[in-house]
């Protein structure tokens with residue numbers, strides 16, 4: 315990892331962040347390590363509330379008022395953003411890192427024309443005339459497949475798919491090296507989703523940006539990202555090449571995620587992971603997944619596992635990562651998880 | 665758009681007609697003989713009778729009503745019981761005086777209220793926000809006449825900064841013509857009622873702006889605007905405030921109603937010769953034609969204001985389509 319640091323575009327290390335809530339500080343991100351090279355696509359998956367959006371907002375530097383970075387660094391093109399001044403951060407926003415937000419439907423200001431909202435991003439960072447910014451805006455819209463003359467339209471005159479395309483055009487307006495996408499297509503139907511990802515891939519070939527894609531949808535990650543990071547309760551629990559991680563998960567949570575997928579051409583019922591995520595205000599002392607893990611040992615409840623390398627470019631945060639090949643077949647059995655539904659049991663011996 | 669305007673104008677005419685009718689009958693229901701203030705009971709009965717005929721007070725009520733409506737259409741409000749001058753003539757100048765006081769002060773109240781409200785929301789949680797909100801809430805719930813009297817006591821009587829009332833120093837402009845409005849003396853007289861009214865009227869837009877801004881700030885498009893690297897000022901004014909203005913525009917008609925009611929109070933306390941004061945004077949003397957005309961004009965102002973507010977809303981919100 316360190317050796318590749320020189321050509322790494324985004325390098326997050328030891329990042330922890332928390333929200334202040336009525337019950338105390340909720341540790342929403344904990345010891346996040348993540349690397350993203352130039353032109354690389356990284357998928358980020360994990361169940362709702364695990365901190366994916368928090369991570370992206372922290373990278374963008376637009377955390378809500380009750381959020382705080384507790385530790386760690388976010389290096390973008392070798393410069394740390396956490397310790398940067400507000401003005402330095404503002405310059406990096408959009409020109410360096412742009413973002414396609416989770417709800418494109420609400421991300422456009424209803425009282426400003428779509429074109430104006432794209433043009434203002436250009437004007438905020440580039441020394442160009444209004445006319446030139448507008449010309450670029452129209453070219454951008456055409457590039458993502460929206461008729462340029464629609465630039466004067468207001469968001470409510472756009473369909474959901476068009477709005478999403480407009481946001482993508484906006485994200486690419488300054489040709490940033492890194493684009494973050496937070497569930498860019500969840501609100502859209504599958505056909506439109508396919509179209510949008512197809513044009514996103516085409517644009518990427520032309521413009522060469524890196525993509526950090528957050529999604530619930532494993533299939534999207536498999537199609538679009540060479541590497542994937544799995545998040546659980548504010549922590550990265552596994553990273554690696556997408557194919558390897560999906561084929562041979564190294565963490566019980568990833569095994570569970572894979573089980574929960576409906577398998578095409580298989581009679582097996584998807585198995586849901588029992589239970590829910592831990593309380594982030596008072597997180598478990600040991601492994602954060604322990605309460606839901608069928609393989610948890612006593613040690614797991616007492617001692618948090620570190621993120622360790624298990625193969626070239628692969629890491630997992632599990633005390634039993636080394637035994638995963640023997641645990642995997644058990645994880646495919648509904649029985650294994652059912653045992654947890656009644657009461658948390660000790661792991662069956664391997 | 666054209667058909668919308670026609671329909672909207674139709675509504676306005678109907679509203680005014682209803683107001684006029686209501687007013688006619690309300691005035692006839694008031695206690696006391698209206699002729700008593702004009703026609704001295706000590707006059708000969710024959711002379712009293714002649715005056716009744718002159719004012720149409722001897723006809724049946726319904727006939728009086730039709731006559732009243734016809735006269736309204738040609739802006740003939742009759743003659744004042746009190747001064748015997750045509751009401752229309754008396755009212756013209758008064759209308760201008762009221763507009764000169766209320767319009768600038770409402771405009772200022774909205775602008776200043778919206779800006780302070782927006783800033784308060786932006787700096788939420790700070791001591792400045794808390795004191796602004798507390799002050800505005802207190803001011804808003806204070807009676808306007810009390811505020812006005814307090815202002816006169818402090819600034820006119822104690823500090824001697826402003827005149828105590830009236831529109832110009834009495835006797836300075838015996839002609840009461842347009843030159844009066846261009847004088848410094850007029851501005852000096854205008855200042856205190858203007859300030860008091862502005863201060864009072866800005867509380868509502870301020871508090872409303874603050875609370876809508878607070879909900880706007882949490883919107884996704886504000887976050888996106890920030891992410892785009894726009895300056896905080898631009899995010900505040902172009903994105904957040906622009907949206908928070910919408911509820912302000914919706915409530916404008918209601919506020920105009922308050923402003924008009926407030927003008928009656930302000931004009932009375934500051935002896936400002938506007939419509940409101942005229943109305944109060946006319947009522948206390950049972951000068952029906954004058955009071956009626958003043959009422960009607962005030963209603964007209966409110967209806968027109970509502971209409972303008974509607975059009976304004978359409979300008980602010982592109983989602984509104986007039987058809």
Ligand SMILES: Nc1ncnc2c1ncn2[C@@H]1O[C@H](COP(=O)(O)OP(=O)(O)OP(=O)(O)O)[C@@H](O)[C@H]1O
Nearest residue numbers: 333335342361362363364365366367368369378380
């Ligand atoms: N402003 C906030 N204040 C307090 N807690 C918050 C705030 N925003 C998010 N959280 C909490 O932080 C955790 C992570 O939230 P986040 O939105 O990052 O999850 P996510 O992985 O993006 O979920 P989803 O897939 O539903 O979008 C959740 O437990 C959430 O309740």
Ligand code: SF4
Nearest residue numbers: 601604607614632633
């Ligand atoms: S550390 Fe233990 S509890 Fe956590 S995932 Fe691994 S086996 Fe399960």
Ligand SMILES: [Mg+2]
Nearest residue numbers: 366367368416
């Ligand atoms: Mg999210």
